[in-house]
Amino acid sequence: xxxxxxxxxxxxxxxxxxxxxxxxxxxxxxxxxxxxxxxxxxxxxxxxxxxxxxxxxxxxxxxxxxxxxxxxxxxxxxxxxxxxxxxxxxxxxxxxxxxxxxxxxxxxxxxxxxxxxxxxxxxxxxxxxxxxxxxxxxxxxxxxxxxxxxxxxxxxxxxxxxxxxxxxxxxxxxxxxxxxxxxxxxxxxxxxxxxxxxxxxxxxxxxxxxxxxxxxxxxxxxxxxxxxxxxxxxxxxxxxxxxxxxxxxxxxxxxxxxxxxxxxxxxxxxxxxxxxxxxxxxxxxxxxxxxxxxxxxxxxxxxxxxxxxxxxxxxxxxxxxxxxxxxxxxxxxxxxxxxxxxxxxxxxxxxxxxxxxxxxxxxxxxxxxxxxxxxxxxxxxxxxxxxxxxxxxxxxxxxxxxxxxxxxxxxxxxxxxxxxxxxxxxxxxxxxxxxxxxxxxxxxxxxxxxxxxxxxxxxxxxxxxxxxxxxxxxxxxxxxxxxxxxxxxxxxxxxxxxxxxxxxxxxxxxxxxxxxxxxxxx
Amino acid sequence: xxxxxxxxxxxxxxxxxxxxxxxxxxxxxxxxxxxxxxxxxxxxxxxxxxxxxxxxxxxxxxxxxxxxxxxxxxxxxxxxxxxxxxxxxxxxxxxxxx
Numbered sequence: 006x007x008x009x010x011x012x013x014x015x016x017x018x019x020x021x022x023x024x025x026x027x028x029x030x031x032x033x034x035x036x037x038x039x040x041x042x043x044x045x046x047x048x049x050x051x052x053x054x055x056x057x058x059x060x061x062x063x064x065x066x067x068x069x070x071x072x073x074x075x076x077x078x079x080x081x082x083x084x085x086x087x088x089x090x091x092x093x094x095x096x097x098x099x100x101x102x103x104x105x106x107x108x109x110x111x112x113x114x115x116x117x118x119x120x121x122x123x124x125x126x127x128x129x130x131x132x133x134x135x136x137x138x139x140x141x142x143x144x145x146x147x148x149x150x151x152x153x154x155x156x157x158x159x160x161x162x163x164x165x166x167x168x169x170x171x172x173x174x175x176x177x178x179x180x181x182x183x184x185x186x187x188x189x190x191x192x193x194x195x196x197x198x199x200x201x202x203x204x205x206x207x208x209x210x211x212x213x214x215x216x217x218x219x220x221x222x223x224x225x226x227x228x229x230x231x232x233x234x235x236x237x238x239x240x241x242x243x244x245x246x247x248x249x250x251x252x253x254x255x256x257x258x259x260x261x262x263x264x265x266x267x268x269x270x271x272x273x274x275x276x277x278x279x280x281x282x283x284x285x286x287x288x289x290x291x292x293x294x295x296x297x298x299x300x301x302x303x304x305x306x307x308x309x310x311x312x313x314x315x316x317x318x319x320x321x322x323x324x325x326x327x328x329x330x331x332x333x334x335x336x337x338x339x340x341x342x343x344x345x346x347x348x349x350x351x352x353x354x355x356x357x358x359x360x361x362x363x364x365x366x367x368x369x370x371x372x373x374x375x376x377x378x379x380x381x382x383x384x385x386x387x388x389x390x391x392x393x394x395x396x397x398x399x400x401x402x403x404x405x406x407x408x409x410x411x412x413x414x415x416x417x418x419x420x421x422x423x424x425x426x427x428x429x430x431x432x433x434x435x436x437x438x439x440x441x442x443x444x445x446x447x448x449x450x451x452x453x454x455x456x457x458x459x460x461x462x463x464x465x466x467x468x469x470x471x472x473x474x475x476x477x478x479x480x481x482x483x484x485x486x487x488x489x490x491x492x493x494x495x496x497x498x499x500x501x502x503x504x505x506x507x508x509x510x511x512x513x514x515x516x517x518x519x520x521x522x523x524x525x526x527x
Numbered sequence: 528x529x530x531x532x533x534x535x536x537x538x539x540x541x542x543x544x545x546x547x548x549x550x551x552x553x554x555x556x557x558x559x560x561x562x563x564x565x566x567x568x569x570x571x572x573x574x575x576x577x578x579x580x581x582x583x584x585x586x587x588x589x590x591x592x593x594x595x596x597x598x599x600x601x602x603x604x605x606x607x608x609x610x611x612x613x614x615x616x617x618x619x620x621x622x623x624x625x
Contacts, residue, residue: 112607208583222581252584318568320566321565322569324566325566340609341608341616342607343608348619349546354620355621357623358546359618361541361544362546364543364544364545364546365546373547374562377539377540377545377559378562378563380539391566394570394573395569396580397573397578398569399579435562436565439562450583452583452584478584
């Protein structure tokens, strides 16, 4: 078990090195993670589907290629044999894709998302599909139709959302890497509350082909990991132009891994966004954030203050644009082409009534709320006041970023205003739930990249705090440069990774109560 | 801007093809009123001189060669359908005969 413990706690970069040196086999690595999933996922519920057979087969193939040596072994991708989990919003051949919704229960995609094709080309074994808020709509994973994921730091608390499954899988050592999607913070906010790393790339930097769309002008696939370097490695696998996504940027991918390996902030200007800290932010979040600034200053960065006065409209504009796009994207779930079909209990059996009954039964409350809100915002008579105004706010937010990036090379803020809250705490108050994304939404509105990394534990509750870095569009490399420096300075203080302080989840065979008391012991 | 009421929600639910019970309409109307109230400030944020942004990083003229790309077989396309008949999607009556 000790051996396995070392395998599951290793970074993807460390696993890749040992695999290349043939100190370990890919089958051992995949099996160690499958064992871990079997041991702890009953408590965490990060996975909706475990893909053991295929993952082991890919691992065995990698091992055989390495053992044979020669040109094929030389040509293996550096992450070949390093396993990964995939958010269940991203379609995969050979595994179900549910989007966390009853309307797609048991559905199998006839095609792979581009990012999944790239994982397969790199021969990275796919461990399974991770839980999420239904259609990625939420900040806690409680809106999943298949039950919530729990935060490995405290099983009574939310793991963030919508990508709580991916973040929790990585935090609980069930996978070294995962894919997420981020429309308003769904990669970064779960990263913050689980003490992990998550990156939303520049809009268009990673193909969206095969990600089930919520809001097409905001959605972005990105990496989830435990270290900054691991996110860079994964970003490098999935990034770059894809002709099947017409919003995919044609630019060549920068060397993100080199940026993470040569992190340096000497002489860099790092901008604190006046509007994204202070009032409304938990004291422990604010404290860890201020310490991060001091560390960066000590490493030679210049800390400047910038103001983004229109960010105060970002949340409101987001909750008009996102539901508008979602209401039209989700019109395809009509009970005809895929997924659920429910027949009305009485009356005429027309397609319209079948559609109404199917969508009533197949969609959860939050999805219905957003579809109705979006339909409202797009209605004749309201369009200009709502959707039109929100699009203008988008311009104002972009201008705020332009002005801020004239004064600073990267911007910094807390990722989320609070640490992980209790399951159920905000479930019946949609507006309180939406406020979790106040610091992450501006990046989606403007298309700029953002990275969240662990900043430490809050004094008042001992739970992880996230620090967010933002860079200009197409400058994702800066996030990795600064993130790597901050990570190494913080880990030097902590004496190791933050996740070393997380309670060790006990075996599923032992009482769940034991794990719960761990969670409460901070 | 006008507030959203129960009749509005009932109308919108019909447009969105989501059947809703009376209880659901009541609850949804209450929740949406709060949300709409909180987002209405956006209409005051920008003047007429501010252009709208529909897309964060605009690309223009994204074309590909006019050749047949990847296509699905009929079998693949129908693989997830709730009902199919002789290589086609099978749907209930399109028109209400009354």
